[in-house]
Amino acid sequence: MKLLQKALFIGLLSSSMSLIAGESEVLQAVDAASKHYEAGELSQAIAQLDYASTLIRQEKGEQVKLAFPAAPAGWQAEDAEAEVAGAAMFGGGISASRNYYNDEQRIEMQLMMDSPMLQAFSMMLSNPSMIAMSGGKLTKIQGLQAVQKLEGDQLEIQFLSPTGAMITLNGDKAVQSTMLALANAIDLKKL
Structure with a gap:
């Protein structure tokens, strides 16, 4: 039981560290697109890349102002x-x-x-x-x-x-x- 609790704690700590590190939605979408592509899920890959490019355009739009x-x-x-x-x-x-x-x-x-x-x-x-x-x-x-x-x-x-x-x-x-x-x-x- 203690081994399971330790594994869960390490897993939660690792996932919270990546959130604290600020992994952006853009990188998450690109990563998801890559996984969908590798799985042969082309429509989902396209949707994730479109999402990532829209997020980048939104960021650039704020800079352009x-x-x-x-x-x-x-x-x-x-x-x-x-x-x-x-x-x-x-x-x-x-x-x-x-x-x-x-x-x-x-x-x-x-x-x-x-x-x-x-x-x-x-x-x-x-x-x-x-x-x-x-x-x-x-x-x-x-x-x-x-x-x-x-x-x-x-x-x-x-x-x-x-x-x-x-x-x-x-x-x-x-x-x-x-x-x-x-x-x-x-x-x-x-x-």
Whole structure:
């Protein structure tokens, strides 16, 4: 009986130590996927890997919110928000946004990354003729090629970060200089 109690105690101690050590859900899901794969349970393996990748995207989404700049003088900013789409929805990806406002104007900044849908924009941005045909005007943001489009009084600025994140700012043409200042203040290293 004492031998059984000792074995149970050691087993409980070992399992609690791994929990204390903080084995992440991501690693647990990857481990479960590996076991399902080895057992020939492919659907379960896929589900566990999808779960792990979604957890990683959620973690990255939280980190991405730190890339948004502070509100400029005379402006305020809402809290940044991030959303994660699993691989089953549009190939996955992360989107984040933050709104800036003052008494009269509003600027919306959006980030999208890790989505296969960004390839089309990347190809368009690398072709100045397509930009000109679509009514866009080329400019530079943090040394990167960007597009400004004006429809009525609404201005849109778009560019890609070196990591492939698409950054879009929307606002009234009257606040163009503030939009450009915000775009140049994004911490691209956090994307």
